[in-house]
Every structure is written in C-alpha cells, then in structure tokens.
Amino acid sequence: MLSIDLDFRRGAFRLQARAEIGAGVTGVCGPSGSGKSTLLALLAGLLKPQAGTIRFDGKLLADGRHCVPAWQRHFGLVFQDGQLFPHLSVRDNLLYGYKRLEPAQRRFELQPVLELLEIGPLVTRRPAQLSGGERQRVALGRALLYSPRLLLLDEPLSSLDERLKQQILPFLRRVKEETRLPMLYVTHATAEVDYLADRVMQMEAGQLREPAVA
Ligand SMILES: Nc1ncnc2c1ncn2[C@@H]1O[C@H](COP(=O)(O)OP(=O)(O)OP(=O)(O)O)[C@@H](O)[C@H]1O
Numbered sequence: 593m594l595s596i597d598l599d600f601r602r603g604a605f606r607l608q609a610r611a612e613i614g615a616g617v618t619g620v621c622g623p624s625g626s627g628k629s630t631l632l633a634l635l636a637g638l639l640k641p642q643a644g645t646i647r648f649d650g651k652l653l654a655d656g657r658h659c660v661p662a663w664q665r666h667f668g669l670v671f672q673d674g675q676l677f678p679h680l681s682v683r684d685n686l687l688y689g690y691k692r693l694e695p696a697q698r699r700f701e702l703q704p705v706l707e708l709l710e711i712g713p714l715v716t717r718r719p720a721q722l723s724g725g726e727r728q729r730v731a732l733g734r735a736l737l738y739s740p741r742l743l744l745l746d747e748p749l750s751s752l753d754e755r756l757k758q759q760i761l762p763f764l765r766r767v768k769e770e771t772r773l774p775m776l777y778v779t780h781a782t783a784e785v786d787y788l789a790d791r792v793m794q795m796e797a798g799q800l801r802e803p804a805v806a
Contacts (some may be wrong), residue, residue, distance in 0.1 A: 619785030689738030
C-alpha cells in the first residue's frame with residue numbers, strides 16, 4: 593500500500609496529493625501540464641518533495657528531509673518511449689534489472705514473461721530492430737523481471753498509433769490479472785483507464801483527487 597501526502601513546488605507549479613493507493617490498477621488522468629509525470633517522478637524517487645510524506649507498506653520513502661533513492665524503492669518504471677538500452681539485445685535489456693537481484697528476490701522468470709508478452713522470437717534483436725509496440729512490450733517485460741513492488745507507467749502507449757494501442761492493451765490487462773502487481777497508470781486517454789483501471793484519480797492543476805461520483 594502506497595500512502596502519499598505530498599507538497600512539491602517547482603517555480604510557479606505546485607503539486608499537492610493525498611491518497612492511499614492499494615492493489616489493482618489506479619489510473620491517474622488529467623490534462624497536459626497538470627502534474628501527472630511530476631507525481632510519478634516523486635513516487636519513483638527521481639524528484640524530492642519539499643514537504644509531506646511518501647510511505648510504502650508503512651515504510652517512509654520520503655519526507656521534507658529524507659529521500660530513499662530510486663534504486664532502493666524497488667519500483668518498476670515504464671515510460672512513453674520504452675527507453676531501452678540501444679546497445680543491448682532484447683534479452684540483455686530484459687535481464688538488466690533481474691541480474692542485479694538476489695535469486696531470493698526474483699518473483700518473475702524470463703520464460704513466463706516472454707510467453708506473457710509474446711516477445712520470445714525477439715530476444716536476439718536490438719531495440720532499433722523492433723516496432724514501437726514490440727519496444728513497449730519489452731520495456732514492460734524488463735520492468736516485470738525487476739520484480740518491482742509497484743509498477744509506475746507514464747503514458748506507456750501514447751507514442752503508438754491506435755492499432756498498436758489496441759494490440760497492447762490486452763497485454764497490459766493480462767499483466768494485471770496474472771501478476772496482481774499494484775500499478776499506477778498515468779494517461780490522458782480515458783479509454784485506456786476505462787479498460788484497465790480499478791480506480792481512477794484525477795489530476796487538475798497539481799491537485800490529485802478522486803472524481804466525484806455521478
Ligand atoms: N523539468 C522541468 N522543469 C521545470 N518545469 C517543469 C519540468 N517538467 C515539467 N514542468 C512543469 O511542471 C508542470 C507539470 O508538468 P508534468 O510534466 O508533470 O505534467 P503532465 O500532467 O505529466 O503533462 P503531460 O500530459 O503533457 O505529460 C507543468 O507546468 C510543466 O510545465
């Protein structure tokens with residue numbers, strides 16, 4: 593369970609977020625510039641809040657003074673453009689975080705992840721030899737093989753055309769159903785959260801809130 597009570601300022605922009613985020617997929621929607629990526633960067637440990645707290649399973653990750661670094665939080669990250677290592681094969685990209693884990697920490701193994709995401713035939717290729725949709729599936733596989741406690745997804749489909757989005761959404765749903773990993777899914781595409789999310793939160797001008805129930 594992620595508990596946040598955050599206050600972050602950057603120039604004229606101020607983000608305030610108070611929420612408890614548990615199992616399942618939590619969608620975070622909101623217009624461009626509202627602070628969705630900033631929220632994920634704060635949760636990932638890439639930015640430090642000036643005040644407030646972030647806790648995960650009761651453990652303090654950040655307050656105004658202390659900030660647990662990103663690599664110690666053990667969260668998986670998937671961005672818009674996959675950000676695979678261009679000089680490594682798909683296989684080495686997939687195993688990048690996995691190899692750095694103690695065997696006892698590993699919750700996912702390569703073969704089932706290759707099957708889940710249908711990327712087995714791609715393992716010897718380089719990222720430049722993949723389509724956009726394949727790259728995103730590899731990025732998702734790499735994040736899973738790092739055995740994260742939480743998956744943070746920042747517009748993971750927004751660089752893809754409509755046909756590819758429709759192809760990848762079922763994979764994301766499969767990841768959700770088969771891994772039960774808690775996920776925070778940032779997007780401005782409400783169709784994606786309608787399809788995937790168990791709960792949706794709204795970001796508006798730096799304020800995170802649950803939408804009013806109609
Ligand atoms: N590196 C940065 N330095 C300074 N200001 C930034 C930086 N990145 C974002 N901002 C500003 O912070 C605010 C929140 O931006 P953020 O990227 O979190 O929004 P977003 O909701 O993710 O937008 P989008 O949907 O367009 O990705 C905006 O006012 C933006 O201009």
